[in-house]
Amino acid sequence: MPATIASGASTTYGDHAESSSRELFGEVALEALDSAGLTPTDLDAVYVGNFMGDLIEDQGHMGPLLADAIGAPETASVRFESACASGGATFRQAVLAIxxxxxxxxxxxxxxxxxxxDIEHVTDALANAADEMYENEQGLTFPGIYALMARRYMHEFDVSREDLAAVSVKNHANAVANPLAQFQRELTVEEVVESKPIATPLALYDACPVSDGASAVVVVSEAFAAARDLDPVASVLGTGQSSDALALHDRGSISRTPAAARAAQEAYREAGVTVDDVDVAEVHDCFTIAEVMALEALGAYDPGAGARGAVDGETAVDGSFPVNPSGGLLGKGHPVGATGIGQLVELTKQLRGVHPNQVTDAAVALAHNVGGSGASATVTILGGV
Known part of the structure; x- marks a missing residue:
């Protein structure tokens, strides 16, 4: 039974320290249901993507907690955790259920x-997505891990700091028009390069921020949508998911993300499309190098050429392959468990023609969500309805 997205909603991404996960999730869940003309009792299941609830909020078992918070305490519920790909994995499980x-x-x-x-606690919590024995105990955090990937990539392909900085410049510029984005300020290449070093060669503006937020979509079967006279906002053309070794040293290359490449190929096959059919993409740019490697994993660029997308303007909103019109993780923010769902909310707006950074004639959209340094990845292909 084909799956469609009936509706979606998202909070702003940023600082919501005065709130709680149940309040943030409840806000978007009820907004999405109301937008679709549904109630919590219409749901067969509530799926929740969350990574750090038990590490930051001392709260696990979020499935039933959040189902109860939206008025569906008896509905089957479960929390999905796949590090920063928790949102994408959650959505894929919903699609498979449909x-x-x-x-x-x-x-x-x-x-x-x-x-x-505080930032030290958050950094330590995020490090749970890396290999505790072989990476964390040796002092590596994710800025350090992605710095290793960036340094190797720059060595292999003669890519400069300025080339990487162009990704941040593009995505921060896109975020300015997005009312849901955490940052509303444009940057220059010089500002990115000269920002505070965090792990050479990466600096502060090469990295996504600490963010709070929630996003939700209502996934329904085509038959359910027809029976309820719903007006879906997107069709699900294909999904893919793959994994890789957790630790960098166990991979064949640290300048590639093969799990994302495999997930993309699975999604393309199911959707019956190729990368050339994609009109707009939201990709997982937790660091500037991550967007570059994402573009190559998706097949949009050959190895070593991904950095040219931002430098040459090809991945701009009006470019030949628009990437992260939302501002991406760098500009919009990265509330880890919500990010993969938030990408889909952004893309449904593109397909409906109502995005603040609208891509002309967007009919096929792609979301790429990565966990850790590439050990898990999901790719989703959406189409208009």
Whole structure:
């Protein structure tokens, strides 16, 4: 049974320290349901993407907690955790439930509340997505891990700091027009390069911020949508998911993300499209180098050429392959468990023609969500309805 997205909603991304995960999730879940003309009792399941609830909020078992918070305490519920790909993994499980016939209506949401802790605690919590024995105990954090990936990539392909900085410049510029984005300020290449070093060669503006927020979509079968006279905002053309070794040293290359490449190929096959058919993409740019490697994993650029996308303007909103019109993780923010769902909310706006950074004639959209340094990845292809 084909799956469609009936509606979606998102909070702003940024500092919501005065709130809680149940309040943030409840806000977007009820907004999405109301937008679709549904109630919590119409749901067959509530799926929640969350990574750090038990590490930051001392709160686990979020599935039933958040189902209860939206008025669906008896509905089947579960939390999905796949590090920074938790949102994408949550959505894919909702789609599989619909396609298998096990459910007709699933709320797929994600939430993260990170600003309750100081930066050292957040960094330590995020490090749970790396290999504790071989990476964390040796002093590596994710800025350091992505710095290793960036340094190797720059060595292999003669890419400069300024080339990487162009990704941040593009995405921060896109964020200015997005009312949901955490940052509303444009940057220059010089400002990115000269910002505070965090792990050479990466500096502060090469990295996404600490963010709070929630996003949700209502996933329904085509039959359910027809029976309820719903007006879906997007069709799900294909999904893909893959994994890789957790630790960098166990991979064949640290300048590639093969899990994302495999997930993309699976999604393309299911959707019956190629990368050339994609009109707009939201990709996981937790660091500037991550967007570059994402573009190559998706097949949009050959190895070593991904940095040219931002430098040459090809990945701008009006470019030949628009990437992260939302501002991406760098500009919009990265509330880890919500990010993958938030990408889909942004893309449904593109397909409806109502995005603040609208890509002309967007009909096929792609979301790329990565966990850790590439050990897990999901890719989703959406189409208009």
């Amino acid at each position: 396609e298998s016939g096990a459910a007709d209506a699933v709320l797929a949401g994600g939430v993260e509340l990170m600003s309750l802790a």
